[in-house]
Amino acid sequence: MQVLLKFKSQASGEKVEERQPAELEWLPKPLFLPLLPPEDQRAIVANAHVPMPIQGNYQFTKDTDSLRYQPHPAEIRCIRFRWNQGPSRVKSYPLALTASYDLLELDIDAHTTATFADPERLADVLRLRQTLQMLSPADLPLTPGDTLSTNQWEAWYPSQVERRELYQPIPGAQIKESSWYSWRESILVWPEWPGLTNGNGNRDTALHPFLEELIQVLQAQTVDNSTTALPQYRVSLQTSPPIQPQTLTTFLNSTAETADPYGWGILQRFGLTTAFTLQDSSTGDYVTGSDLLNAVQNTLADLKQKYNDIYPHLHVELLFQAANSIGLEPGTVAPEGMLALIQISLRPTILQIQRHYRLEIQGDSNSQITLRFELNAPLAPFATISLGTALLVLAGFSLVALLSIRPLLRRSFA
Numbered sequence: 001m002q003v004l005l006k007f008k009s010q011a012s013g014e015k016v017e018e019r020q021p022a023e024l025e026w027l028p029k030p031l032f033l034p035l036l037p038p039e040d041q042r043a044i045v046a047n048a049h050v051p052m053p054i055q056g057n058y059q060f061t062k063d064t065d066s067l068r069y070q071p072h073p074a075e076i077r078c079i080r081f082r083w084n085q086g087p088s089r090v091k092s093y094p095l096a097l098t099a100s101y102d103l104l105e106l107d108i109d110a111h112t113t114a115t116f117a118d119p120e121r122l123a124d125v126l127r128l129r130q131t132l133q134m135l136s137p138a139d140l141p142l143t144p145g146d147t148l149s150t151n152q153w154e155a156w157y158p159s160q161v162e163r164r165e166l167y168q169p170i171p172g173a174q175i176k177e178s179s180w181y182s183w184r185e186s187i188l189v190w191p192e193w194p195g196l197t198n199g200n201g202n203r204d205t206a207l208h209p210f211l212e213e214l215i216q217v218l219q220a221q222t223v224d225n226s227t228t229a230l231p232q233y234r235v236s237l238q239t240s241p242p243i244q245p246q247t248l249t250t251f252l253n254s255t256a257e258t259a260d261p262y263g264w265g266i267l268q269r270f271g272l273t274t275a276f277t278l279q280d281s282s283t284g285d286y287v288t289g290s291d292l293l294n295a296v297q298n299t300l301a302d303l304k305q306k307y308n309d310i311y312p313h314l315h316v317e318l319l320f321q322a323a324n325s326i327g328l329e330p331g332t333v334a335p336e337g338m339l340a341l342i343q344i345s346l347r348p349t350i351l352q353i354q355r356h357y358r359l360e361i362q363g364d365s366n367s368q369i370t371l372r373f374e375l376n377a378p379l380a381p382f383a384t385i386s387l388g389t390a391l392l393v394l395a396g397f398s399l400v401a402l403l404s405i406r407p408l409l410r411r412s413f414a
Contacts, residue, residue, distance in 0.1 A: 002020060003020065003021060003024050004018060004019075004020050005018065005019045005020070005021065005024075006018050007019070031097070033097070033098065035104075036083055036084065036086075036087060037087055037089070039088070040083055040084040040086075040087055040088050041081065041082070041083035041084070042081070042082050042083070043079055043080065043081050043082075044079070044080045044082075044328060045077065045078070045079050046077075046078055046080075046328035046329065047071055047072070047075065047076070047077060047078065047328070048071075048072040048076040048077065048078035048326050048327075048328070049069040049070055049071055049072065049326070049327040049328065049329060049330060049331075050069065050070065050072050050154070050156060050325065050326060050327070051064075051067050051068070051069060051070075051156070051318075051320055051324075051325070051327075051333045052067065052068060052069075052070040052156045052161055053066055053067060053156065053157075053158055053161050054066055054067070054068055054161075055161050055162065055165060058158040060297065060300070060316045061293075061297065062290065062293050062294045062297045063290060063293060063335060064293075064318070064332075064333045064334065064335045064338075065332075067318070067332075067333040068330065068331070068332065068333060069327035069329070069330050069331045069332075069333060070330060071330070073160075073164055078326060078328060080328060081103065083101075085098060086098065098134075099133070100131055100132060100133045100134075101131070101132045101133075101134075102128055102130075102131055102132075103128070103129045103130040103131075103132065104126045104127065104128060104129065105126070105127045105128075105129045106122075106125065106126055106127075107125070110125075111125055140321055140323075141286055141288050141321065141338075141339050141340035141341075142277075142286070142339070142340055142341070143321070143322070143339075144322075144339075145341065146238050146275065146341070147238065147264055147275050147319070147341075147343055148238070148240065148241065148265075148268075150259070150260050150261065150262060150264040150265050151258065151259055151260070151261060153262070153264075154325075155261075155262045155317065157262075157315075159180070163180070180350075181350050181352060184354070185352055185353065185354035185355070185356070186350050186351060186352045186353065186354075187350075187351050187353055188348040188349070188350060188351075189348055189349045189350070189351050190313075190348045191208065191210075191272065191310050191313040191346045191348070192309060192310070193208055193209065194209065203271065205271070206271050207271045207274055208271055208272055208346055210303070210307045210310050210346065211271075211272075211273075211274050211344060211346070213303060213306075213307075214299060214300070214303060214344065215235055215237065215274070215276065217299050217302065217303065218233055218235050218276075218278065218295065218299055219231060219233065219234075219235050221233060221295075221299075223281075223282070230281055230282070231281050232280070232281060233278045233279065233280070233281060233287065233295065234278070234279040234281055235276050235277075235278060236276060236277045236278075236279065237274060237275075237276045238274065238275040238276060238341070240268050243269060255269075263347070264343075264345075267345055267346075267347065272345060272346040272347070273343060273344065273345035273346070274343070274344055275319075275341055275342065275343040275344075276341070276342065276344075277340045277341050277342075278292060278295060278340075286340040287340065288336070288338065288339075288340045289334075289335040289336045289338060290335045292335075292338070292340065292342060293318075293335060296316065296342060296344075300314070300316075310346065312349055313346040313347055313348065313349060314344070314345075314346060315344075315345045315346075315347050316342070316343075316344055317342070317343040317344075317345060318338055318342065319338065319339040319341050319342065319343060320337055320338055320339060321337055321338070321339055323337075324337030324338075
């Protein structure tokens with residue numbers, strides 16, 4: 001069957017224009033349905049809680065018992081809206097016609113009764129806050145489907161959990177805690193990469209050898225652990241966009257804390273992180289929840305002996321669906337709320353090479369004393385002692401310094 005369209009207008013007279021399109025598509029005019037009645041919607045107000053590791057329990061396991069919904073450090077207030085797809089009083093309401101929902105806001109304290117009595121005036125003061133579209137249950141574990149837009153994620157690492165226990169800000173204060181370590185006294189220890197960290201500085205693969213083998217082991221698993229059976233999983237890796245030539249300034253801007261708050265972008269460039277999904281080869285279904293954790297945990301356990309030196313750098317990042325990334329009260333975290341996407345990263349560790357001490361000296365004003373520093377052994381080929389504005393180099397085991405004493409003089413040296 002073919003479609004034939006004939007166009008005729010008053011201006012064309014008896015002349016008829018004919019066209020035979022290959023396809024015909026109708027674009028319906030948007031239809032705005034009436035507001036849902038109050039009995040078909042509900043709002044709950046509470047403090048926001050997010051999935052966080054339990055303090056001191058940071059070991060990756062086959063479940064989410066080490067996670068809990070804990071109060072958001074910023075003390076964010078949360079409103080949870082729930083509503084029916086259509087008015088419950090209308091049994092024949094055409095639910096299939098609903099393509100999306102608009103969340104509207106009305107400031108009832110800013111308007112008089114006359115506004116509420118006039119539908120047109122009321123419609124003018126309604127503010128659109130969000131447009132929402134429904135997802136099918138099959139799409140929930142796949143939305144969002146990547147970790148490339150790192151500034152749209154909120155992650156909680158063990159270091160942040162430990163900082164929460166030590167940092168007690170004034171309620172309502174916006175003061176951000178400082179870093180634990182500084183480049184002045186600490187260095188980053190990157191995971192060893194044969195040929196890159198101990199060779200000519202070139203890498204032969206896009207991913208670290210450990211991540212490459214992790215993917216290969218997952219792909220090689222079979223249904224009955226035999227060599228002739230069909231593979232158990234199909235592994236789909238997250239595709240990173242190609243790296244474009246940059247200047248040092250643009251590179252620093254793209255990897256700044258505001259654009260890449262958790263370092264995912266820089267780790268992707270370095271080949272130290274990968275995100276992937278697993279699909280059951282027999283059914284095509286995505287592996288989610290406890291089954292996903294179990295598959296990854298078993299593979300990591302098999303590789304531990306070979307890559308034991310890499311495991312201090314290993315981080316398994318569990319990603320949650322949008323509806324399960326926020327809770328309204330403390331509680332357990334269900335693995336069913338996770339995405340089908342999981343991320344494995346090799347993050348640098350911190351090695352502190354200098355330590356700070358404080359020495360308090362008291363004495364009479366304008367007097368002088370002699371200090372002698374004795375070292376049992378040199379801590380490094382050379383070390384430094386900073387006394388105020390003076391910088392002294394320790395090349396041996398003892399050093400004599402002359403200080404002028406002031407009341408309650410405090411000096412720091414490293």
